[in-house]
Amino acid sequence: MHGLNRLIVFLFFLTLFVCLLGVAVFPFGALSLAQQIVSNLNETLTQAYYDFGPQFRLGQVLVVVAAALVLIPFIWLQVRRTRPATVRVQTNSGAATLTADSVMRRLAWHLDQLADVVGVTSEVKAHGTSVDIKLSVRTTPDIEVPMKTEEILAVTREVVEQRMGLRLGKVEVQIDHAPYAERATIEKGSAR
Structure with a gap:
């Protein structure tokens, strides 16, 4: 479990470092790219919501359930008290x-x-x-x-x-x- 935690934290900080580096070196280009990605995602989700209605809502439920099944155990393992060996x-x-x-x-x-x-x-x-x-x-x-x-x-x-x-x-x-x-x-x- 410790190895997996270390890998997740490493990947998180590596991603954060790359993003901050991109914003520091190319501030306007990075913000423009982020704005474009958010705008495209918003358009795609809006279109999917109107085109697929009930299936879209089912997808939302599935994403929430999958996130809960994957992330809640990780959170629990991080905050639980462990007895000393x-x-x-x-x-x-x-x-x-x-x-x-x-x-x-x-x-x-x-x-x-x-x-x-x-x-x-x-x-x-x-x-x-x-x-x-x-x-x-x-x-x-x-x-x-x-x-x-x-x-x-x-x-x-x-x-x-x-x-x-x-x-x-x-x-x-x-x-x-x-x-x-x-x-x-x-x-x-x-x-x-």
Whole structure:
């Protein structure tokens, strides 16, 4: 659904941009063209109204029904409240639920404590009792990527499975190195 929304918004803004560009570059020609299109449409609809009477009114009803069937669900999907994604935690004596946001915050806090990790953002997708995690980790530029990735995966597994009691699904780690200049700034700040 998000992809379709993005496509519709993209096409809307692209059309708006082209129209505004046309009005800015050729103001009189664009307004004349718009006036001519509206005038032709008015003549065509007036002629159709007198020529086809009942069929024209049926066409109006069909256009309204089709617009309602297509657009009202889109409007509803945009304004409805969505519940936050939750994940179930099974214990011996009962069950609890955690929001995906709380999993993200806790995981980011623990990963941020690792050496050479500058920042962490995560995306958690809940699937019943398991979670899929996508991590974007910003590190200092001189780390050994395979070793740091294994360390990140180990901490992620420990936090999610042992400390939070969840099942870990797929984990994807994306590492982004901070520039060398940023590292010097970080080291100067920690030396103070």
